[in-house]
Amino acid sequence: MQIRFTPALLAVAAATAVALPAQAQSFPAADKPITIIVPFSAGGPTDRVARDLAEAMRKPLGNVSIVIDNATGAGSSIGTAKAARARPDGYTLLLNHIAMSTMPALYRNLPFKVDSSFEYLGIINDVPMTLVGKPTLPANNYKELAGWISQNKSKVNMANAGLGSASHLCGLLLQSALKTQLTTVPYKGTAPAMTDLMGGQVDVMCDQTTNTTSQIAAKKVKAYAVTTTKPLTTPQLRGLPTLDSQGLKGFNVTIWHGLYAPKGTPAPVLAKLNTALKAALKDPVFIQKQQGLGAVVATDRRVEPAAHKQFVAAETAKWSPIIKAAGQYAD
Template sequence: MTDFARTRKISIAVMSGLIASAVSGSALAEYPEKLVTIVVPFSAGGPSDKIARDLAEALRKPLGQTVVVENTAGACGSIGTARVARAPNDGYRLLVHHIGLATAPSLYKKPGYKTEDLEFLGLINEAPSTLIGKTALPGNSLADLRKYIAENDSKINLANAGVGSASHLCGLILQNALKSNMTSVPYKGTAPAMTDLMGGQVDLMCEQVTNSSPQIESKKVKVYGVSSTKRLTTPALADVPTLEEAGLKGFDFTVWHGLYAPRGTPPAILDKINAALRTAIKDPSLVKRQEALGITVVADARAEPAGHKKFFEGEVNRWARVIKDAGIQPE
C-alpha cells in the first residue's frame, strides 16, 4: 500500500468516526421530537399494562415529550415483543415486559424474536404474588390448604393466565414446594382465570398482588400467603403471612418488569432513555402508586442497562432449570 493510499484510508476512517460522533450527538440533542410509544405485549387492564401506564406518565417530564401505551397482546407476549424487536431503532417504540421474557427461550422454539434483538434499558419494579383460592375451600390457613391438597392433589385445579405467564411460573414453584401434582388449567389471560376462580370453577391461583388485592379485600377469594420474603404493608395484605413463614421454606417469587428498545438504537438515545427511566422510578407519585399495590420500585444497579442485562441472564438460567424440572417441553 502506498503512503498516499494509507493516508487516504486513515483519513476516511477518521472522517467516518467524526460523522458517527456528529450523528450520535445530533440524535441526543433532538430526541425525542415526537411522542414515544411503549408497547405492552399483553391486554389492557392487566398488571403489565397498569405498570406501563404509570411509567409512561412519569417519563413525560424527564423526556419532555408525550409517552403513550399501546397494547399488542397475543402468543403470551411474543407478538408485541417481536413488533418492538423489528421496529425502527430510533427510540420511539419501546417495550415493557415482565419475567416472561426470561422464560421464553425455555418455553418456545420459535417465539418470533431473539432477546439479542433488544437493548436493555433498566429494570422498573418487582411485584410479589399471592396464593389465592375459591371461597368454598375448607380452612383459612396454608396448613389447612396443604392438608386438603394432600388428600385431593390431582383433583385440585390450579388456574393460570397461560403457559409462561407469571401465574403459571409461580404455580410451578408452588407445586414443586408442595410436592404436588395438581391439575394445571391455563387460560387466555388473567381476567378469565380470576373470573372462574371467584365463581368456583377452579380451586387455586397464584396471582400478582396488582390483580388479587381487590378480590382479597372484597372477600371474593381466600388468601393463603404472599410470595415475597417479607410481609406486605398494604391494607388488604398486612395480616397475610409470607408463604415461607407459613411453612414453604425458601419460597421467593416476584414478577419484575423491565424497559427495552430495538437493537441498534444509538447509544446517545439509550443513555437519554435510561436517564429518564431512573428519574421516573424516583417520582414520588409513581412510587406511591406502586407501593399502594404492594410493588417495590427498583432502586439498585438493575435500573442501569448493564445491571438489568446481568440480572436478566441469571433469570434465564434460573427458569431454564425450573421449567426442565417440571418436565415442560418447548412448543
C-alpha cells in the first residue's frame, strides 16, 4: 500500500517534529508540579528516599515543586499501575525499589509490564538490610539468635511490611538459608511492623537500614547482623557483623531504588529528568542524608537509563526462581 503525503499530512508531521523540542524546552513548567508516586506508605524507608530525592531534584529542574503521592497496597503494584496509566508528559514519575524485579513472579495478573510499561531513568541507591529483634528477645548475638530460632522454629513470629516488600523478600531468603519455616506476620507497611517489633508483639524482622538505623541507635530493637558481605561503615551500624561472616555464607541482600516515567514520555523530557537525577545523586546534602541511613548513593553506570533497565532484568531473573520455590504469590 502506498501512502500519499498530502500537504495536510506533511504539515502535521512538521508540527509534531517541532513540538517535541518545544516540549523539552518548556519542561518543566514553573506553575506545574511534578508528582513522584511512591507505592508504599508515608514514613517508610522508600518514602524517605523519595522525599530526600525530590528535594535534591528541585534545583536542577528550576526549583519546580515536586510532590509525593503515596499510592499504597498489593506489594507496590497498585501505585505502580497508577504510574503506568499516567499521562506520559514527565509530570508523573514512579519511585520504586526491588519490587520492580519481583512483582512479575509474585503476581499473576499485573495490569502492566515492568519491562515495557515504563521508561527507565536510573538507579538511585543501594540499601543494606539488617536483622533485628524485639528488645526483650533472650538472644544477645546472632549465634544465640540462630539457636533460639532452631529451638522454637514455627513459634517464632517474623514481621514484614507485606507481600513483595523488602522485608518480605529478605525474610524468604533468611528462612531458606536457615532451612526453617517461621510464622510470618505481614503488615500494611513498614511503620506498623516496626512499631509492633519494638513493642514485642513480634519477634524478628529483616528490614532496610533506612528504617532500622535510628531504632538500633536508640536501642529500641536488638541488632544481630547486616545482610551485606562486608560490614557497614555507618557510625550507628559500624561493628555490626554480617550474616555471611556468621555462618550463612554468601548471604547478600541489598535493596535498590529506581526512578521511572510512563512509557511514551518524550525523549527530550526523559533526558532532562535523567540529568536532574544525576545532579541530585551528586548533591552533598542528599548523599549525607542517605549515608546517615546506611544507604549508598549510586555512582555506577546504572544511573543511565539503558543500564538501569538491564540491571532490573538481571534482578528479575535472580529473584523469580526464589519466589516461585517459596510458593508465595498472589493473584
